[in-house]
Amino acid sequence: MHHERIARLLEKIRREDGRIGAFIEVYEKEALAKAQELDRKAKEGKPLGRLAGKAIAIKNIIAARGKRLTAGSKMLENYIAPYDAAVVERINAEDGIIIGSANMDEFACGSDNTHSAYFATRNPLDPEYVPGGSSGGSAAAVAAGFADIALGSDTGGSIRCPASFCGITGIKPTYGLVSRYGLSDMAMSLDQIGPLANSAKDAKLMLSAIAGRDARDQATGGTPENGKVALDFSGKPTIAVAKEFLEGCDERIAKEFHRLSDSLGAEGYQISEVSIPSLKHAIPIYYLTVFAEFSSAMQKFDGLRYGKTGRELENLTEDVGELRGSKLGLEVKRRILLGTFITTKEYHDAWYGKTLSARAVIKRDIEAVLGKYGVLLGPTMSTLPWKIGQKMENPLEMYLADILTVPANLAGIPAASVPFGKIGKFRPGMQVLGSRYGEGKVFALMEEIERLDRK
Amino acid sequence: MEISKDLVRKMGELSRVKLSEAELARLEKEFAELFGHFSSIEKIGAGGERLFYVTGVQGSLRPDEPRPKARGDADAIVENFAQKDGRLMVAPKSLD
Numbered sequence: 001m002h003h004e005r006i007a008r009l010l011e012k013i014r015r016e017d018g019r020i021g022a023f024i025e026v027y028e029k030e031a032l033a034k035a036q037e038l039d040r041k042a043k044e045g046k047p048l049g050r051l052a053g054k055a056i057a058i059k060n061i062i063a064a065r066g067k068r069l070t071a072g073s074k075m076l077e078n079y080i081a082p083y084d085a086a087v088v089e090r091i092n093a094e095d096g097i098i099i100g101s102a103n104m105d106e107f108a109c110g111s112d113n114t115h116s117a118y119f120a121t122r123n124p125l126d127p128e129y130v131p132g133g134s135s136g137g138s139a140a141a142v143a144a145g146f147a148d149i150a151l152g153s154d155t156g157g158s159i160r161c162p163a164s165f166c167g168i169t170g171i172k173p174t175y176g177l178v179s180r181y182g183l184s185d186m187a188m189s190l191d192q193i194g195p196l197a198n199s200a201k202d203a204k205l206m207l208s209a210i211a212g213r214d215a216r217d218q219a220t221g222g223t224p225e226n227g228k229v230a231l232d233f234s235g236k237p238t239i240a241v242a243k244e245f246l247e248g249c250d251e252r253i254a255k256e257f258h259r260l261s262d263s264l265g266a267e268g269y270q271i272s273e274v275s276i277p278s279l280k281h282a283i284p285i286y287y288l289t290v291f292a293e294f295s296s297a298m299q300k301f302d303g304l305r306y307g308k309t310g311r312e313l314e315n316l317t318e319d320v321g322e323l324r325g326s327k328l329g330l331e332v333k334r335r336i337l338l339g340t341f342i343t344t345k346e347y348h349d350a351w352y353g354k355t356l357s358a359r360a361v362i363k364r365d366i367e368a369v370l371g372k373y374g375v376l377l378g379p380t381m382s383t384l385p386w387k388i389g390q391k392m393e394n395p396l397e398m399y400l401a402d403i404l405t406v407p408a409n410l411a412g413i414p415a416a417s418v419p420f421g422k423i424g425k426f427r428p429g430m431q432v433l434g435s436r437y438g439e440g441k442v443f444a445l446m447e448e449i450e451r452l453d454r455k
Numbered sequence: 456m457e458i459s460k461d462l463v464r465k466m467g468e469l470s471r472v473k474l475s476e477a478e479l480a481r482l483e484k485e486f487a488e489l490f491g492h493f494s495s496i497e498k499i500g501a502g503g504e505r506l507f508y509v510t511g512v513q514g515s516l517r518p519d520e521p522r523p524k525a526r527g528d529a530d531a532i533v534e535n536f537a538q539k540d541g542r543l544m545v546a547p548k549s550l551d
Contacts, residue, residue, distance in 0.1 A: 065531075082531030176510050189508055215517035222512045284493040295470060302471070304546055308537050316549040317471070325473030333474065334482060337466040338489070344469070351493075356505035358496045363506060395485055396492055412509030436509075 001042070002035040002053045006097055009055050013100070013146045021121045022140040024060045025068060026100040031055070034097045041095075050209050051096030054202075057141040057150040060101035061108060062193065063182035064088050071184050072104040072116040072134075075327040079307030085182020086217065087151060087193055087210045090226065094209045102150060103137030107298070108186040109331045110134050111161055111401050112391065117329055120388055125167055125425045129385040132162030138196050139166040149206045150196045155186045156286050157380075157405025159194050160417040164380040164429025167419045169446065170196040171203050174436050175412035177223055178207070179214030187293035190286075190409040200418065200446035204231050207439070223437075233440030236448075237374025239264065239271045244279040245378030245404055245431075253379045253428045256421035260430055261377070263452045271377075274369050278362040279407055285362055286406035287399055288342060288355040295339025298332070334395060359410055366411040370435040375445055378404060380417040380429035404431060414439050418449045456494075458487045 010028050017023055038052055058064065061071045063081035065088075070076045084092070091098060105115035113121040113136025123131040124144040131140045135152025139162030142150050152159040154172035163170030171194050178193045185191055195206035212226025223229065241261065246254050265271055303309045303323040313319040325333070342351035369376060382404055391398050408415035413436055417429035430449055434442040460483045467474045474482070538545040 079535055080531070082535065083528045176512070218512065218516075219508075219510055222510055278499055281495055281499055284496045288493060288496065299471075304537050304544060305532075305535065307535050312538065313547040316547045318473075319547060321468070321471045321473040324471055325467075325475075328472065330478065330481075333467075333472050333478070334485070336470045336472055337463065337482065338486065340466050340470040341462075341486075351496075353505065354496050354501060356507060357500035357503040359500075360504045360506035361500035363509065396488055 002038045002097070003032060005053065006031050006035040006055060006099070009099065009146060016144065017146065019122065019127060020124055020140050020144050021119045022102055022137045022144060022146055023057070023100040024070060024072075024103050024118060024137070027067065027098060031097050031099045038095055038097070049094035049096070050205060051091060051094040054096050054148045055099045055146075056091055056096045057100055057102045057138055057147040058088065058098055059104050059135050059138050059150070059152045061104060061153055061184045062087060062151060064098065064101070067101065069184065070118070071108070072106040072118065073328065073332070074117045075301050075324070076307055078309070081182070083182065086179035086214045088182065090210045096209070099147060102135070102141050105134035105136070106329045106332050107184070108134040108153060108155060108158055109294075109335055111157070111398055112386070113137065113162070114388060115329060115331050122388065123166060123385055128387055130165065130388055132165030132385065134158040135196065136162045139163055139168060139170065142166070142168050142196050142198060148197070149202050151193055151206075152196050153183055153186070153191055153193050154409065155190045155290065156409050157402050159196060160380050160405050160415060160429065160431060161402070163196050163417040164419070165385040165426070167427035168196055168198055169200055169203050169416065169418050170194065171207065171414065171416035171439075171442070172408060173207060173211065173439060174414045175409070176219040176221070177211050177229065177414070177437070177439070179212075179217040179220050181214055181216035185297045187290045188297065189293060190289065192409075200416075200443055200450055203416070204443050207231060229439075230437070231439050231443055233444040235444070236269050237441040237445055239269055239375055239377050239445070240274045240369050240373035241271060241377055242274055242276045242279060242369070244276055248403075249379055249382040250384060252423045253382065253384070256423065256428050257379050257430060260420050260449065260452065263455075264448070267448070267452070272373065274373075276365050276369060278365045281358060282362060282407045282410065283399055283403055285355055285358045286402070286410055288351060289359060289410070291335050291339035292343050292352050292355070293339070295336045295343065298336050303327070331395070362407065363411045366407060366413065367435070370413070370433070370438070374434070374441045375438070376433040377445070378431050380404060380431040384423060384426050384428065408433050412436060414442050416442050416446050418446045420449055420453045456490050458483055458490065
């Protein structure tokens with residue numbers, strides 16, 4: 001039964017992924033073998049795991065033993081992951097079937113998946129448009145029907161942006177809820193792995209399988225053991241809407257948001273408008289933090305340790321600089337240089353030091369609102385997907401697209417995107433943010449939004 | 456703030472990233488625009504508490520014990536070296 005279904009999905013991928021470009025690699029042999037093993041276990045009456053039979057795509061920044069881990073970059077073109085990431089161990093233990101690695105913006109630097117060093121992924125809702133990023137391959141795999149669930153990573157919206165653009169559901173969990181062991185880091189104080197799926201139910205199922213403390217990721221130190229993480233909530237969480245979320249938002253998205261807000265009000269939800277003025281500074285705070293942490297994280301990719309580069313290096317300084325200059329894309333180089341700049345002795349206090357102080361303020365302001373209300377609600381993205389190639393030229397324009405998603409990462413709180421309504425071919429995402437470890441309330445509202453969307 | 460091509464080149468050298476002349480010219484222009492926009496961080500939190508991490512968890516260390524899989528993992532790590540001599544990585548010289 002599982003074998004037959006997985007074989008059908010693989011056939012669909014072979015037939016259709018040339019048009020979408022969701023996968024960097026498809027694990028056909030391993031997926032069929034795992035499906036066969038599950039069929040045998042079921043026949044023998046053995047119990048199956050929580051993810052039994054689910055076809056799962058994983059962003060190619062997550063390690064799967066013996067498989068290429070490219071991070072969407074030519075720098076890691078021949079790097080073979082030496083071990084399984086913690087999330088891969090848990091998927092395997094719960095009988096999920098990993099069917100392949102998903103395309104992404106190079107080293108997760110991008111919001112539209114056109115920054116992959118291999119090929120641009122296309123939006124299954126309209127292939128002339130971007131799928132969002134940086135987990136665009138993961139979102140496209142689910143939206144195209146190639147996978148039931150996908151894993152992405154979210155540093156400033158990289159799960160929620162593509163979920164919104166592709167009309168599916170995605171959640172960035174609380175920072176520290178899911179182990180990042182085996183995730184190639186982009187910005188260590190912001191990164192988090194999470195699921196993308198067709199429903200809140202499937203996203204919750206995957207999160208229940210992968211969440212939990214792991215001694216190999218210190219950030220999970222305050223998290224309960226796997227299986228003991230609370231993801232349920234009964235009742236109606238109170239809702240706050242920050243007026244800053246709607247400033248500069250596409251009018252069509254704002255209209256759908258107001259329709260949702262009215263529907264929730266009619267269902268008896270208490271909705272209050274609030275103001276968080278520091279949200280206006282979220283983009284500088286976020287990007288300056290990313291630049292500093294990213295430039296540090298990227299120093300390890302020197303052409304010596306992570307896969308064969310096809311070049312013999314003779315001089316450490318010049319040759320490594322030349323290799324990195326030729327193998328890394330412009331967006332990656334841009335961020336490395338900016339991070340180096342703001343962490344030099346001369347400029348550290350003027351830029352990085354002030355960024356850290358500003359981050360404390362925005363976190364405090366968001367927490368103050370979430371101390372009074374159950375969740376924050378707003379649109380996920382202020383724009384609809386753009387055409388492929390449209391925002392390649394101006395980095396600031398690309399960065400500004402992340403304005404609504406980065407606050408959750410700065411505060412370390414959970415945030416999900418759920419589709420609601422329809423604008424042409426697209427289904428805009430509505431974002432639900434909760435307090436740290438407040439996934440239960442977030443899922444409760446996600447399920448309610450799904451119910452209202454079906455009405 | 457003043458961004459010059461020489462400053463961008465210096466950052467490239469410190470970062471071990473060699474840039475073409477076209478990239479230098481482009482980044483010089485972009486950095487001026489980005490820092491102009493990002494200077495708004497001056498407006499909040501100046502001189503206040505600095506936040507590095509949101510968890511508040513400190514000193515969460517795993518037991519210092521050998522793991523059964525470690526040897527296999529190490530072999531796979533060595534296999535990824537670009538140039539090697541047995542189980543050692545060959546690194547280029549840093550001084551002439």
